[in-house]
Amino acid sequence: MPSASECAAHNRSSFEDEFFQFLRIPSISTLPDHASDIARAAEFARDQLALAGLESVELIEGDGHPLVYGEWLGAPGKPTILIYGHYDVQPTDPIDEWISDPFEPTVRNGQVYARGASDDKGQILANIKALQALRQASGRYPVNVKVLIEGEEEVGGEAVTAFVKSNPTRLAADAALVSDTAMYMPDTPTLCTGLRGMVYTEWFARGAARDLHSGLYGGVAPNAVFGLIELLARCKDSGGRVLIPGFYDDVEAPSEDEKASWDTIDFDEEGYRRNEVCASTLTGEPGFSVFERIGARPTFEVHGLPGGFTGPGAKTVIPAAASAKVSARLVPRQNPASILQLMREFVAEHSPQGIEIDVRLIHTAPATMVATDHPAIRTASRALEEVWGRKTVFIRSGGSIPVVGDFQEHLGIPTVLMGYGLPDDALHAPNEKFSLRNFHMGIASTARFLELLGAPE
Amino acid sequence: MPSASECAAHNRSSFEDEFFQFLRIPSISTLPDHASDIARAAEFARDQLALAGLESVELIEGDGHPLVYGEWLGAPGKPTILIYGHYDVQPTDPIDEWISDPFEPTVRNGQVYARGASDDKGQILANIKALQALRQASGRYPVNVKVLIEGEEEVGGEAVTAFVKSNPTRLAADAALVSDTAMYMPDTPTLCTGLRGMVYTEWFARGAARDLHSGLYGGVAPNAVFGLIELLARCKDSGGRVLIPGFYDDVEAPSEDEKASWDTIDFDEEGYRRNEVCASTLTGEPGFSVFERIGARPTFEVHGLPGGFTGPGAKTVIPAAASAKVSARLVPRQNPASILQLMREFVAEHSPQGIEIDVRLIHTAPATMVATDHPAIRTASRALEEVWGRKTVFIRSGGSIPVVGDFQEHLGIPTVLMGYGLPDDALHAPNEKFSLRNFHMGIASTARFLELLGAPE
Numbered sequence: 001m002p003s004a005s006e007c008a009a010h011n012r013s014s015f016e017d018e019f020f021q022f023l024r025i026p027s028i029s030t031l032p033d034h035a036s037d038i039a040r041a042a043e044f045a046r047d048q049l050a051l052a053g054l055e056s057v058e059l060i061e062g063d064g065h066p067l068v069y070g071e072w073l074g075a076p077g078k079p080t081i082l083i084y085g086h087y088d089v090q091p092t093d094p095i096d097e098w099i100s101d102p103f104e105p106t107v108r109n110g111q112v113y114a115r116g117a118s119d120d121k122g123q124i125l126a127n128i129k130a131l132q133a134l135r136q137a138s139g140r141y142p143v144n145v146k147v148l149i150e151g152e153e154e155v156g157g158e159a160v161t162a163f164v165k166s167n168p169t170r171l172a173a174d175a176a177l178v179s180d181t182a183m184y185m186p187d188t189p190t191l192c193t194g195l196r197g198m199v200y201t202e203w204f205a206r207g208a209a210r211d212l213h214s215g216l217y218g219g220v221a222p223n224a225v226f227g228l229i230e231l232l233a234r235c236k237d238s239g240g241r242v243l244i245p246g247f248y249d250d251v252e253a254p255s256e257d258e259k260a261s262w263d264t265i266d267f268d269e270e271g272y273r274r275n276e277v278c279a280s281t282l283t284g285e286p287g288f289s290v291f292e293r294i295g296a297r298p299t300f301e302v303h304g305l306p307g308g309f310t311g312p313g314a315k316t317v318i319p320a321a322a323s324a325k326v327s328a329r330l331v332p333r334q335n336p337a338s339i340l341q342l343m344r345e346f347v348a349e350h351s352p353q354g355i356e357i358d359v360r361l362i363h364t365a366p367a368t369m370v371a372t373d374h375p376a377i378r379t380a381s382r383a384l385e386e387v388w389g390r391k392t393v394f395i396r397s398g399g400s401i402p403v404v405g406d407f408q409e410h411l412g413i414p415t416v417l418m419g420y421g422l423p424d425d426a427l428h429a430p431n432e433k434f435s436l437r438n439f440h441m442g443i444a445s446t447a448r449f450l451e452l453l454g455a456p457e
Numbered sequence: 458m459p460s461a462s463e464c465a466a467h468n469r470s471s472f473e474d475e476f477f478q479f480l481r482i483p484s485i486s487t488l489p490d491h492a493s494d495i496a497r498a499a500e501f502a503r504d505q506l507a508l509a510g511l512e513s514v515e516l517i518e519g520d521g522h523p524l525v526y527g528e529w530l531g532a533p534g535k536p537t538i539l540i541y542g543h544y545d546v547q548p549t550d551p552i553d554e555w556i557s558d559p560f561e562p563t564v565r566n567g568q569v570y571a572r573g574a575s576d577d578k579g580q581i582l583a584n585i586k587a588l589q590a591l592r593q594a595s596g597r598y599p600v601n602v603k604v605l606i607e608g609e610e611e612v613g614g615e616a617v618t619a620f621v622k623s624n625p626t627r628l629a630a631d632a633a634l635v636s637d638t639a640m641y642m643p644d645t646p647t648l649c650t651g652l653r654g655m656v657y658t659e660w661f662a663r664g665a666a667r668d669l670h671s672g673l674y675g676g677v678a679p680n681a682v683f684g685l686i687e688l689l690a691r692c693k694d695s696g697g698r699v700l701i702p703g704f705y706d707d708v709e710a711p712s713e714d715e716k717a718s719w720d721t722i723d724f725d726e727e728g729y730r731r732n733e734v735c736a737s738t739l740t741g742e743p744g745f746s747v748f749e750r751i752g753a754r755p756t757f758e759v760h761g762l763p764g765g766f767t768g769p770g771a772k773t774v775i776p777a778a779a780s781a782k783v784s785a786r787l788v789p790r791q792n793p794a795s796i797l798q799l800m801r802e803f804v805a806e807h808s809p810q811g812i813e814i815d816v817r818l819i820h821t822a823p824a825t826m827v828a829t830d831h832p833a834i835r836t837a838s839r840a841l842e843e844v845w846g847r848k849t850v851f852i853r854s855g856g857s858i859p860v861v862g863d864f865q866e867h868l869g870i871p872t873v874l875m876g877y878g879l880p881d882d883a884l885h886a887p888n889e890k891f892s893l894r895n896f897h898m899g900i901a902s903t904a905r906f907l908e909l910l911g912a913p914e
Contacts, residue, residue, distance in 0.1 A: 031769070091768060155770050155771055156771055200773070208735050209735030209736070210883060211887065213886070214758045215655075215786055215855045215857050216856050216884065218786050218855055219697070219756050220734060220741050221739075222737075222740050225760065226758065229689045230695060232683070233689075234690075238809060240676070277665055277674060278667060280811055280813070281679070283810050293677050294677055299676050301683065301775060302682050302683045303671065303772060304772075304774075304776065305682065305761075305767065306767035308762065309782055310767070311548060313487035314611075314612055314613055314819045315487065315547060315548060316657070316885060317760050317761075319761065354737055354740045362770065362771045363771060397673065398674070398676060399672030400773075427670045429668035429774065429777075430668065431667070
């Protein structure tokens with residue numbers, strides 16, 4: 001009987017073909033024009049689950065984009081693992097900066113360039129293909145498996161949270177597996193033990209009732225764009241410290257153990273600045289290390305300022321309305337609702353003269369932590385070490401995967417964050433890519449993790 | 458022989474038809490897609506000059522959009538007047554806020570709604586139609602006339618400046634007439650005696666080499682949007698005072714005479730706030746009156762911040778690049794080049810950590826003043842009083858008409874700023890309009906001005 005890894009090796013080329021088919025579907029969840037692409041991506045994911053041998057495979061329609069679900073419960077007495085991923089992707093702007101079409105996967109130097117390659121199509125597909133290889137090898141999986149794939153991860157949709165909350169029995173499992181994070185560096189197996197949470201808002205400013213001519217009214221008319229600038233500049237100092245009162249109240253310092261583990265990582269800060277962040281300097285709060293600033297400290301970012309005149313050339317307008325996309329990344333113990341409330345109080349208190357500002361919530365997610373001594377994490381760590389031949393490192397990620405908090409809260413299970421991305425995958429940016437080597441090593445890693453999970457003690 | 462006003466009355470309906478035809482041409486000068494509309498508008502203006510009886514009518518092609526020129530020099534010994542206007546218009550965004558199509562003129566309550574109705578198609582056409590009526594009445598004009606119409610006023614194009622500079626003999630005149638300003642209030646004949654100047658710039662910010670994920674890099678990566686916010690907020694305090702060192706150095710207070718004349722105007726500040734600016738409060742520098750703030754004080758405005766994520770919903774990106782449209786309105790004695798230099802020095806000194814900011818000039822214009830005792834202004838004042846039956850008021854406009862500075866500098870002539878717009882015409886904003894009554898009264902006013910100019914002393 002062939003092993004799962006032999007089956008995976010045999011299917012290498014068809015697995016890549018299917019990966020590329022998945023990438024060709026422009027399933028951008030935030031843009032209403034792409035609704036039919038979202039539907040196609042959901043159907044594609046459903047068909048992949050069926051092909052991998054899952055049963056009761058279905059699309060679950062409700063508010064928002066459909067969920068994809070399948071399960072196989074043929075291993076009584078063995079653990080049950082809940083695998084999660086998402087089939088939706090980020091928008092592609094700025095489109096000019098893409099070297100190749102974001103929805104025509106192109107391989108350069110062993111990397112597949114396409115929107116969603118790493119986040120998360122390549123990673124969820126690696127897990128599905130691990131299941132397919134296991135099934136092909138032995139006609140079964142070593143553990144009970146449930147797979148849940150959503151289409152609103154990039155927009156903070158509520159569909160998956162509502163589903164998890166209302167289906168605790170159907171989704172019952174011993175642990176969840178999510179591959180939607182990155183390895184610390186190439187060929188360094190990595191488990192992520194903490195994720196930041198998120199409050200994503202849009203601040204709507206209104207000044208005069210209509211746009212005004214900046215010559216005729218400059219000197220008396222409130223400017224909605226400048227009002228936002230004034231207010232936003234008060235939210236964070238030039239050193240990167242958030243100035244909203246109470247913002248840091250619930251932030252806990254990382255444990256001494258955790259700090260010690262980071263110290264064992266051979267981190268080249270100058271190389272990181274130059275080759276990964278690609279900036280003239282690293283910014284952020286003084287007195288905190290890079291690992292703390294990106295994993296264990298909250299942030300406040302402005303992503304864009306829609307409104308006013310943004311076309312080419314000159315328009316001499318005093319904008320009546322504008323908005324700002326504003327988010328905060330949160331760390332464990334910070335409560336998203338409280339942070340939103342603090343933002344709103346700050347805005348109410350500091351709105352500039354003549355400008356009304358309304359903070360509307362887009363979505364929230366709490367931060368999450370997984371202890372490194374949990375059995376599922378220990379098994380994952382061992383599987384990774386076997387496949388990659390190197391010691392597994394534990395890091396926190398600065399990103400947010402909201403469903404991990406839902407699994408903790410509503411199912412009472414921890415999540416193994418076993419990601420196969422790389423730090424330079426350019427998530428959410430032009431020229432996103434995923435390493436083809438990591439795609440195949442990911443299949444092998446997940447298969448091995450499930451084998452070890454199902455092995456007799 | 459009929460009088461010019463009888464001829465104008467007779468042609469009332471055809472003059473309106475031609476005005477509407479002019480408005481239907483979407484001659485937006487800043488948008489490259491509208492190049493063919495610009496060409497059509499130039500041809501339309503040229504044909505109107507011919508119809509009005511001007512001679513040597515031509516399109517003058519060069520860099521940028523064509524100039525339209527015509528002249529009639531059949532009144533030797535009489536003064537020569539140079540009439541200027543522009544056939545280009547502002548963009549229409551935000552398009553959603555227009556009640557009717559910006560390029561399908563629609564009359565509501567005696568107002569013609571369309572982009573360019575007041576700025577400047579209705580006003581330049583009123584002057585052309587005055588010439589047509591004069592010619593029709595007597596077969597000649599009472600003075601020598603030169604007409605110059607440009608297509609880049611809204612984008613600060615250099616074509617007209619270059620043409621004026623290199624054709625001082627061809628354009629030689631005793632005074633210029635420009636109808637591109639507003640009356641102080643309905644039925645109040647108004648001459649504008651001062652215009653603010655302008656420095657319009659775009660500030661380009663660059664942080665990291667590419668957009669970064671705000672989860673993975675939030676805490677270490679410079680954010681180009683926030684960098685601009687930080688810097689721009691330092692440029693002006695919350696009271697509206699510009700903080701760029703040296704900005705006010707050359708600003709002169711208005712003369713006591715000028716202040717006294719403003720005091721004679723019955724100004725309802727609360728009504729102006731409520732009905733014209735339509736804002737919850739008037740803003741601007743404390744200690745200065747509204748007339749001073751909009752006419753005699755310089756300003757600093759941000760018109761928009763292109764870059765980052767501005768689509769619907771959420772995108773968690775740290776923008777690598779962004780820019781800000783920034784302009785300052787200048788008053789007499791402030792030098793545009795010096796102000797640009799002060800901006801650049803300020804930016805160089807205060808650029809936030811990790812952000813490179815480059816200030817690029819889009820265009821400049823010096824402020825201009827015309828003395829109220831100039832003979833052409835006195836004649837204009839008398840003509841307006843005859844036609845409107847009320848005393849002419851003298852105000853400064855906060856707007857900028859760069860060519861007025863060119864006429865002063867290169868031709869050595871003052872400009873009569875005899876505008877027929879109204880303060881609520883919504884220039885540069887949705888639902889721009891022009892009063893049909895003012896269109897016809899404007900024709901009569903210009904005709905009477907030229908008659909008086911040509912009358913024996």
